[in-house]
Amino acid sequence: MSNNVLNNELGPIVQKTMADVVEIRLREYLKEKSFKPGDPLPKELEIAHSLGVSRNVVREALSRLRMLGMVETKKKRGMVLARPDILSSLERVLDPLIIGDSTLQDIFEIRLTLEMGLADLLYLRKTKKDVEELEQIAKNQKVTGGRQTFRIKNEIAFHGKIYQMTGNETLQRFQSMLLPVFGYLVSLEKVPIIGKVSHLDLVEILKHGSKEEFRQGMLQHLQHHFDKLKRIP
């Protein structure tokens, strides 16, 4: 018998605690009964009794769902299913000091991918006012020039504004959530590298150029990042 088969047959032993099991069962229950936001959940004691566990365990499981924003509770009124904020769960674990290097690298690549793909949304939704504000940000950088900390702040403001211009709130929040990750990665570099295409160049393209030109401009702007990517991962 090959080792591969063995690995499939016996997975790693994960000793689930009761809270884990109850969390899963609750999820299944909510899905099966197709609960919708606003629907009231059973009482803690009812859950505990019907699952044959203590109220403590149920509360640990519920505490998890509450953290994710899946349930909200009010005294006496009981608990209701709620609409979780999908990004708040991400936010809790997105700490560059904790997540591994390979994941960090993956996230960095995702950011590059997103920025290369932004052009379509951007040209669909950019407004004159937005472009003007973006130009102002780009000009600010030009004026103050040197200072490292300010340079980074401005970099963040510029790219953040671009995300905001897409009109996609989730995307925008996602980007701002990734900032600490990039701040961390950038801090590892000794010398700040400036792309061939500047922020002002990008603004100029946004004003008078086409989608395709913007994509090319963004590619040039990010080129030094792409240059450092490994071919075979």
Next chain:
Amino acid sequence: MSNNVLNNELGPIVQKTMADVVEIRLREYLKEKSFKPGDPLPKELEIAHSLGVSRNVVREALSRLRMLGMVETKKKRGMVLARPDILSSLERVLDPLIIGDSTLQDIFEIRLTLEMGLADLLYLRKTKKDVEELEQIAKNQKVTGGRQTFRIKNEIAFHGKIYQMTGNETLQRFQSMLLPVFGYLVSLEKVPIIGKVSHLDLVEILKHGSKEEFRQGMLQHLQHHFDKLKRIP
């Protein structure tokens, strides 16, 4: 005093439970002391005593961190900080039936953005073998043709393969995690719409065409999705 200021001054009243507070305090503590994966945490009772709360509350907070994969516990040995899997937290809340329509729309746009930005990673890492496998998937569709359920499966296989070809595991998992969302959105459409550029066309471009040609091809392939996007969000 303007209403805007008022809104900033007094935010909405959020009555945090002790478990919420302890969770936050623990996070801060881990950050301040710059805990790294593998470092042992204080005992439950120590935490409870030093925070002045019951062990129950501490366990609820720890249960949350355990769910996110931030801490792992073994009997007697105690708890250690662990490397959370950033996507597993997302997975728990990514249910199209629960999240709101606007977020659903945002996610859909993010997917389009990603696919439009994939070209660079793809051309950096695609292998001959990958392209051949992709071609096989595309041909499979051509052969069997009609059937709705199979068409969707094949669509998923094709685009999934493209993500896999980027060599970015996080990106790939992210995409496969979004599939239920798109399955849901697609199920809302009456008539399946086929883009002007087919899967086989895309494969052909991957074989002999340039990055830019691929991007244009992908744009054509997704054009009907872009057509339906709202200008002003």
Next chain:
DNA sequence: TACATTTGTTATGTAGGACATAAGTACTAT
């Protein structure tokens, strides 16, 4: 009758104790 006040009920939030269990650690006997 209409309204205000009080009382009761209920579900969650918090505290604290008890014990089982697993996994080290120290000790003892051959």
Next chain:
DNA sequence: ATAGTACTTATGTCCTACATAACAAATGTA
């Protein structure tokens, strides 16, 4: 010295009790 035993410790689970908030019902007053 090694094997086996007893002890210790931290987590996992259960139980009881009570505080608190919010709703419901009952009661009293104009």
